Amino acid sequence: MAMKFSTKNFTDRTKDNISDDFMRKAVAGAQERLHGRRLDAAEELGNWEEWRSHGEEIRQHVLENLDFYLHQLSENVAERGGRVFFAKTAEEASVYIRDVVEKKEGKKVVKSKSMVTEEINLNSVLEEAGCEVIETDLGEYILQVDDHDPPSHIVAPALHKNRDQIRDVFAEKLDYNKTSKPEELALHAREKLRKEFLAADIGITGCNFAIAETGSISLVTNEGNARLVSALPKTQITVMGMERVVPSFEEFEVLVSLLTRSAVGQKLTSYVTALTGPRGEGDVDGPEEFHLVIVDNGRSEILGTEFQSVLQCIRCAACVNVCPVYRHIGGHSYGSIYSGPIGAVLSPLLGGYDDFKELPYASTLCGACTDACPVKIPLHELLHQHRQVIVEEEGRAPISERLAMKAFGIGASSNPLYSMGAKVASTAMRPLTKNDRISKGPGPLKEWTDLREFPAVGNQRFRDWFYDQKGGK
Amino acid sequence: MTGTIRNRDTFLTEIATRLGREPKLNVQKPVWKHQPQRAVLKDASADELLEVLRNQCLQIHTDLIETKLADLPKTLAEAVKLYGGGPLSLWKDERFDKYGLTNLIENEWPAENIEVNSWDTTLGEKNIELAEQANIGITFSDMTLAESGTVVLLSSSDKGRSVSLLPTNYIAIIPKSTLVPRITQAADLIREKIDNGEQVPSCINFITGPSNSADIEMNLVIGVHGPVKAAYIIVNDC
């Protein structure tokens, strides 16, 4: 799957998804659970803000010195016998990987979850070369078995599917004849996939963080599939976005703590694995050959711009889990493998405004994403920035907020998304309100108010609204 | 054995250019303004850490069994029965002897027809097969993180990655002396190794309970690709 997976336009995509009742309930439920767990995990620490600030300073320092840390990383990977390939484009990356697989005469490839391999369209390239490619993360496996249904959430890719749909897919494609109980479905997948792990020649993984000082890569999962992918096949290929590097284990542990807490509300996930080079001398398991592919694919063009901070992202999906628009339209509406606020900021940068110009408008600028982000990316400001670039620099007609919101199926006056209040607005807007409607506003709200009147921001901020919705919690 | 690096220079020059400067050849890590991780369980005693671990085990669906050093063989034998017996897959690890388990491994289990396979590099890939067929994998914990309920395993040629991964169940033996507050101390341990001129192990696993997934309707399913059940045996050695 490439980054863009739909040829339908934004409005049609959104319509399709809003009419999917299960999906919408599933998204809402998942948001509440994940968000609640994240808050518990953050609260427990007592000083979450300080943790976020530390996460931010680490990520900013790395980006400012990215060439140095990638140099150090590659030196240390090579010193431990690994092979490093720097890929400027998606094609360079996928062709290199295909060549490695062909040279190894690899037939069966097992993969653990990796957004960047989706971005570089790796599966199709390998399949065209005659390989069998098997996704092993349970959610991704379900999607793959279901004729490559696209992911709808960066942490829980099959969120939009219910158990009966999964049972039907398994029955049709995998000779499954049991019930739709998640335990039974998962057991079936376990048994099928265990055989694949043992038979695979090539393991392909993503990389949550690479550690420059030691030349290590790390994999964070609950299922353990990434451990199997990196323990059993003879050749391991790890693909990382170039920004995913940290100086040393000291920073690694902080970012992992932020990631697991923010993504799933766990202090650590079941498995965090740090791998350095291929198997050591005398080792029996682990790969004989290790390749690290470091992918640019548009990232360097973000450096040095007002969007640089988006590269701080650690892909935790906390922003997705609090986003009222994501809640309403679901992941597929974004038409990009990256959905939610992070997707709305990142997809136009990596994939261009032509395909993704509506996404920055898929936001109420409420700021809940920014508040949730463990590395303090000012997401809603970046969304606003996109709108300005679209209008000013790209010379395109501004997209009407009203049309965007209409596309979400959100009635202009009746929707809670507006009244819950934009963060920008709740501080800046008061004096400009008359009769609880805003007619003209400066700054971020300009395009909105130029185009339409909309209900003024209530005193209730999104966060508070969210809790109220949850039943006073 | 040294590896290879391809396409690096242009790639990194592009980054430097975008950042508006020459490529950097040397960067000192700054003194971070924030260090919240150092405050977690800072002055906790071993007993306090144990209490934290106990509570955390409830969160991570992991059975916690506490025992005295002298009772460890009996406790481990019971735990193995509880989880359905052999075949067993073990690291080759001198701690099994140090903690008084040699008789259990070499005599008692075989006498009861419980198959025991200790990792043996001379057997090559056979080790993986044996681990895959094992009902229980057993390792020691090299470091134990109280906050998250995590055992840290440093792999080596005698300590295969598969033992804690492929068997249906997993038991970690945790000497109480290995308890530390959190993953911060694991990073410190690695720093120490680097300062001593040691290489970091090719695989470091931080394991927190059994494998699980919430990918189907956000329902937690315990036991997906890795072990279905996990148990920690804490040995009071300090």
Ligand code: SF4
């Ligand atoms: S932008 Fe922030 S909150 Fe969103 S996925 Fe990235 S790190 Fe997480």
